[in-house]
Amino acid sequence: MKMLGFEKLLVNSPWSKKRGLTLAKKLLEFVEFEEKTDFMEIGCGNGEVSKYIAKTYMGTVTAIDIDTRQIDANILAATKLTNLKFMIADAVNLPFKDESFDVIISFGVLHHIDGWQKALAEINRVLKPGGYLVYAEVIYPESISSMDKMSRFSFGLEAIDIDEIQNFFDSNSFEKIHSLLEKSLVCQNYEAVYKKRLNIQSVIEL
Numbered sequence: 001m002k003m004l005g006f007e008k009l010l011v012n013s014p015w016s017k018k019r020g021l022t023l024a025k026k027l028l029e030f031v032e033f034e035e036k037t038d039f040m041e042i043g044c045g046n047g048e049v050s051k052y053i054a055k056t057y058m059g060t061v062t063a064i065d066i067d068t069r070q071i072d073a074n075i076l077a078a079t080k081l082t083n084l085k086f087m088i089a090d091a092v093n094l095p096f097k098d099e100s101f102d103v104i105i106s107f108g109v110l111h112h113i114d115g116w117q118k119a120l121a122e123i124n125r126v127l128k129p130g131g132y133l134v135y136a137e138v139i140y141p142e143s144i145s146s147m148d149k150m151s152r153f154s155f156g157l158e159a160i161d162i163d164e165i166q167n168f169f170d171s172n173s174f175e176k177i178h179s180l181l182e183k184s185l186v187c188q189n190y191e192a193v194y195k196k197r198l199n200i201q202s203v204i205e206l
């Protein structure tokens with residue numbers, strides 16, 4: 001779901017850009033990089049994290065968002081970075097081949113997606129074996145999500161079950177490299193780095 005005007009102001013604020021960069025720098029420390037890395041950021045919003053990655057790492061960055069206006073603004077602001085591509089795309093139906101990316105980043109996106117489980121399945125599909133998911137999410141309980149949906153000014157907050165997330169990664173052979181769950185008054189903030197284990201086929205090909 002696209003963000004409402006108020007949330008967009010917040011997401012595009014200098015505070016939010018700084019917060020995203022600080023988080024990206026911290027979580028990318030857990031990734032063991034190959035010489036050249038293909039990154040993808042889902043729900044890139046203001047594009048700051050993708051721009052930082054494109055300037056800092058060897059490889060390519062594909063940054064997607066469902067919001068046309070965010071993507072248009074990002075394309076204008078990043079014309080000099082030849083290894084960075086912004087695209088309009090939906091996280092639940094990614095326009096990429098299986099096993100396309102070495103590192104996928106997703107910060108604060110799934111709680112905007114009705115049926116976020118499909119987005120997780122898509123992440124699993126397009127991530128290479130041995131690749132990393134660098135992930136952060138706001139976890140709202142069902143009660144807050146229901147209240148939000150009944151409100152006239154709904155932010156489209158979907159409830160996320162942290163155990164369901166963990167079950168997904170366990171049953172799809174992801175190793176948890178790092179995780180942190182912090183509670184606040186109405187929600188929890190979850191950050192994690194997962195590594196997708198190599199499958200037999202990719203070990204044979206190595």
Ligand SMILES: C[S@@+](CC[C@H](N)C(=O)[O-])C[C@H]1O[C@@H](n2cnc3c(N)ncnc32)[C@H](O)[C@@H]1O
Nearest residue numbers: 001043044045065066067090091107108109112
């Ligand atoms: C709360 S913002 C977070 C933006 C950025 N990742 C950050 O941390 O500042 C959520 C972003 O996810 C995008 N989004 C929501 N649903 C999406 C979907 N189905 N596919 C792709 N992007 C989506 C929104 O347009 C928005 O830019």
